């Protein structure tokens with residue numbers, strides 16, 4: 001069986017994109033998705049995204065982590081899917097699509113900068129040494145001193161598989177404040193089980209967590225990630241965060257055919 005695929009990356013978080021409007025893709029085949037994401041035996045990616053038809057919106061997003069399992073919302077993947085839909089001619093420069101966490105409004109400009117609306121955040125759990133919130137995916141946010149030399153994989157896995165988050169686990173974000181409008185982030189991603197070069201729902205979680213815990217009073221924040229720079233903006237009403245947008249590049253890298 002041959003599969004046509006497109007490869008995209010959003011600030012270094014990379015994805016296999018498949019046009020599944022015909023419904024041909026075997027969505028239950030965990031081993032196939034894992035193989036397609038494998039960086040030696042397959043195409044290689046942090047995740048795989050299906051673009052599907054939807055009766056009420058421009059398209060449906062189905063997201064899989066590189067372990068082959070379908071998962072929760074992917075912010076960088078959502079941004080890449082908007083750029084992919086534009087490349088296919090499914091949309092022009094703005095869209096509303098459906099994903100596992102509901103409706104998303106987004107725009108894409110001629111420089112492949114995608115602005116993706118994320119879900120509202122109405123609960124931020126503030127603990128002594130960390131913050132936990134859900135921005136479409138679950139995120140643990142923790143400030144560390146020496147982010148550049150921090151062992152993200154070892155320390156991230158210990159928290160993700162520890163007693164705090166049980167079977168479901170969480171994505172783990174380690175943060176350093178640069179200034180009131182800029183933070184640096186490194187993320188251990190659930191379902192990739194490694195550090196990724198960027199995490200969109202993670203960057204969104206960090207921006208909101210830094211405001212919610214008083215590290216900043218800004219509502220437009222730059223997040224430096226290993227693979228580039230993302231911007232997060234939101235409105236804050238009391239402890240609720242709305243009109244949340246994740247903004248950054250979403251680039252087409254190559255397309256191909258894979259024999260499976």
Ligand SMILES: N[C@H](CCC[C@H](N)C(=O)O)C(=O)O
Pocket residue numbers: 013046047065071072073074075076077137138171189190191192198199200201202
């Ligand atoms: N690994 C995440 C989903 C992808 C998140 C990340 N790639 C993003 O850009 O938001 C999870 O299973 O919760």
